[in-house]
Amino acid sequence: MKLIALQSVFFLIIASFSLIAKAQLTIEITRGIDNPTSIAIVPFAGSTNLSEDVAGIVSADLQRSGQFAPVDRANMLALPQEQKDVYFRDWKILGAEYLVIGGIEPVTGGYQLRFELYDVLNQRQVLKKIATATATDLRGLAHYAADQIYEQITGIRGAFSTKIIYIEVLRNASNPQEATYRLIHADADGARERELLKSSQPLLSPRWSPDGKQVAYVSFETSRPAIFIQNIATGARRQITNFKGLNGAPAWSPDGKKLAFVLSKDGNPEIYTIDLASGNYQRITQHFAIDTEPNFSGDGKGIIFTSNRGGQPQIYQVDLASGRIERLTFYGDYNARASLSPDGKTMVMVHREQGIFHIAAQDVKTGDLRILTETELDESPSIAPNGAMLLYATQANGKGILAAVSLDAGVKFKLPSKRGDVREPAWSPFFN
Amino acid sequence: MNVFKTGLGLVVLSAVLAGCSSTSTPADTGNTGPVEDTNTSVDVGTTTGGGIVEDEDEVVALETIFYFDFDQSTIKPEVRALLTAHAAKLKASPRSIRLEGHADERGTREYNIALGERRANAVRDFLILQGVDASLIETISYGEEKPVALGHDDQAWSLNRRVELK
Numbered sequence: 001m002k003l004i005a006l007q008s009v010f011f012l013i014i015a016s017f018s019l020i021a022k023a024q025l026t027i028e029i030t031r032g033i034d035n036p037t038s039i040a041i042v043p044f045a046g047s048t049n050l051s052e053d054v055a056g057i058v059s060a061d062l063q064r065s066g067q068f069a070p071v072d073r074a075n076m077l078a079l080p081q082e083q084k085d086v087y088f089r090d091w092k093i094l095g096a097e098y099l100v101i102g103g104i105e106p107v108t109g110g111y112q113l114r115f116e117l118y119d120v121l122n123q124r125q126v127l128k129k130i131a132t133a134t135a136t137d138l139r140g141l142a143h144y145a146a147d148q149i150y151e152q153i154t155g156i157r158g159a160f161s162t163k164i165i166y167i168e169v170l171r172n173a174s175n176p177q178e179a180t181y182r183l184i185h186a187d188a189d190g191a192r193e194r195e196l197l198k199s200s201q202p203l204l205s206p207r208w209s210p211d212g213k214q215v216a217y218v219s220f221e222t223s224r225p226a227i228f229i230q231n232i233a234t235g236a237r238r239q240i241t242n243f244k245g246l247n248g249a250p251a252w253s254p255d256g257k258k259l260a261f262v263l264s265k266d267g268n269p270e271i272y273t274i275d276l277a278s279g280n281y282q283r284i285t286q287h288f289a290i291d292t293e294p295n296f297s298g299d300g301k302g303i304i305f306t307s308n309r310g311g312q313p314q315i316y317q318v319d320l321a322s323g324r325i326e327r328l329t330f331y332g333d334y335n336a337r338a339s340l341s342p343d344g345k346t347m348v349m350v351h352r353e354q355g356i357f358h359i360a361a362q363d364v365k366t367g368d369l370r371i372l373t374e375t376e377l378d379e380s381p382s383i384a385p386n387g388a389m390l391l392y393a394t395q396a397n398g399k400g401i402l403a404a405v406s407l408d409a410g411v412k413f414k415l416p417s418k419r420g421d422v423r424e425p426a427w428s429p430f431f432n
Numbered sequence: 433m434n435v436f437k438t439g440l441g442l443v444v445l446s447a448v449l450a451g452c453s454s455t456s457t458p459a460d461t462g463n464t465g466p467v468e469d470t471n472t473s474v475d476v477g478t479t480t481g482g483g484i485v486e487d488e489d490e491v492v493a494l495e496t497i498f499y500f501d502f503d504q505s506t507i508k509p510e511v512r513a514l515l516t517a518h519a520a521k522l523k524a525s526p527r528s529i530r531l532e533g534h535a536d537e538r539g540t541r542e543y544n545i546a547l548g549e550r551r552a553n554a555v556r557d558f559l560i561l562q563g564v565d566a567s568l569i570e571t572i573s574y575g576e577e578k579p580v581a582l583g584h585d586d587q588a589w590s591l592n593r594r595v596e597l598k
Contacts, residue, residue: 171582173582176578176579176580176581176582177578177579177580202574202577202578204541204542204577205541205542220574220577223572224572225545225572225573245549245571246545246546246549246573248542248545248546249542262542262546264546264549267553269546269549290543290546290547290550292542292543292545292546293540293542293543306540306542306543308503308543312503313503313539313540313543334503334539336539336540336543337540337542337543350539350540352539357538357539377537377538377584379539379540379541380540380541395584398582398584424541
């Protein structure tokens with residue numbers, strides 16, 4: 001009995017934390033595709049007294065992708081929870097192409113979710129799954145269901161269970177050079193915010209390790225910039241570099257064994273790589289211009305980076321075996337901080353057009369460039385592991401916010417912050 | 433107060449601004465080593481609170497902020513005279529100085545840190561050419577992370593593209 005009581009107290013604390021966390025970033029969908037798929041997600045059986053509206057989270061996830069238009073609950077003619085209660089005509093009338101029903105039951109150590117996906121037009125069940133999670137991870141269960149439904153219908157792996165890391169800055173209004181910097185970990189929808197690090201000195205450039213267990217970033221806590229790696233679960237940290245001058249722009253190799261980064265210890269910002277196990281480092285670029293913002297290619301054989309060796313910042317690629325350097329961008333007078341989509345077909349970057357900074361995508365094969373964003377002062381694009389969308393930082397009403405856009409620019413949403421400026425989103429890899 | 437006059441509106445304006453803001457001391461070195469913590473959130477950093485430090489030896493209050501053009505680290509002609517005066521003063525009474533390079537918010541953060549370092553190095557190199565002892569000069573770049581003006585317009589950006597001598 002005592003154990004149960006303690007558990008429920010613990011549960012309540014967690015629940016109230018998540019309520020606070022949810023208040024930090026809120027979602028505003030700016031634009032979806034022209035003909036989104038209509039889907040009805042019926043409130044799940046047994047969910048009345050739960051701390052989270054699981055079906056509501058599934059619905060919000062699918063809506064945020066821009067590819068789905070969830071049916072309003074108020075318009076539902078019936079609320080079936082079992083297959084035997086499903087009458088397809090109830091859903092055809094509403095124009096719903098798909099229907100999701102299910103139920104949640106408490107089990108030892110948590111909850112079990114059953115969810116079923118129906119193709120309304122063809123009047124058949126297309127998916128039925130059962131998943132369990134700990135009592136504090138109802139949101140995780142919802143994101144899992146959303147991932148499965150999304151993949152079943154679109155053929156693209158869902159990324160709703162992934163996480164984001166970003167930087168929040170609370171600036172002292174009377175002395176703008178004083179601020180509190182926080183490294184924040186959250187669900188991909190901005191909920192369940194958790195502080196990983198707090199500092200009175202700048203934090204920047206967070207990057208997920210490929211296994212999703214660690215984050216590399218730059219911290220000025222030693223009064224100079226230095227690169228750290230932190231274990232996300234335990235908080236244990238390790239300082240990787242401590243050279244004179246710049247120590248910045250960390251980027252993981254695809255196998256997680258190396259970091260590419262920038263040092264200016266010899267007088268000039270150059271790209272280096274370090275082997276994390278041995279600590280051996282190697283200089284990659286040799287040029288009197290600024291070389292920075294390295295990112296590995298998907299096969300780990302090349303590094304793309306920003307350089308102003310041509311007079312203005314542009315993207316270059318270096319082949320690690322031969323050392324051969326090639327310029328990749330030719331449109332615009334400012335292209336910087338490039339990264340590649342998971343399939344390697346698209347390169348996204350910060351691009352200046354008529355004095356305005358946008359996020360742009362370049363077709364790697366053809367070199368064609370398209371601007372994805374309509375906002376200004378856009379920066380820090382980070383692509384979701386399924387390659388469907390990217391998160392970036394921009395300004396709204398003089399405040400730093402996060403926003404997202406699909407790689408075809410068809411879907412857009414914003415994640416405004418209720419508190420300070422938020423910036424430098426880093427989208428996690430898949431966790432399994 | 434004897435302000436070094438260049439006749440340039442921007443520099444005069446910045447002198448006024450500099451007069452309004454407190455001159456904080458360079459941050460302490462604080463936690464230098466790796467920090468292991470069982471708490472999954474870590475609190476780091478140095479306290480920047482700190483008093484206003486008045487340099488008793490200063491006879492002439494020279495402007496200590498030097499401005500730059502967008503994406504440039506070239507010292508502007510009007511800044512040269514000011515830096516020459518600083519060099520003369522530093523040669524007459526040597527002290528350790530810290531040059532902090534900054535950029536405006538436009539463009540990417542890491543590129544701006546590199547740009548801020550370029551600017552700090554340009555000032556350092558100019559002072560060394562004027563005969564200031566190189567070992568007395570430390571440089572650091574904050575990129576766009578420590579703006580003095582919070583606006584998102586040309587006025588704010590021009591004030592933020594700077595090197596501060598501390």
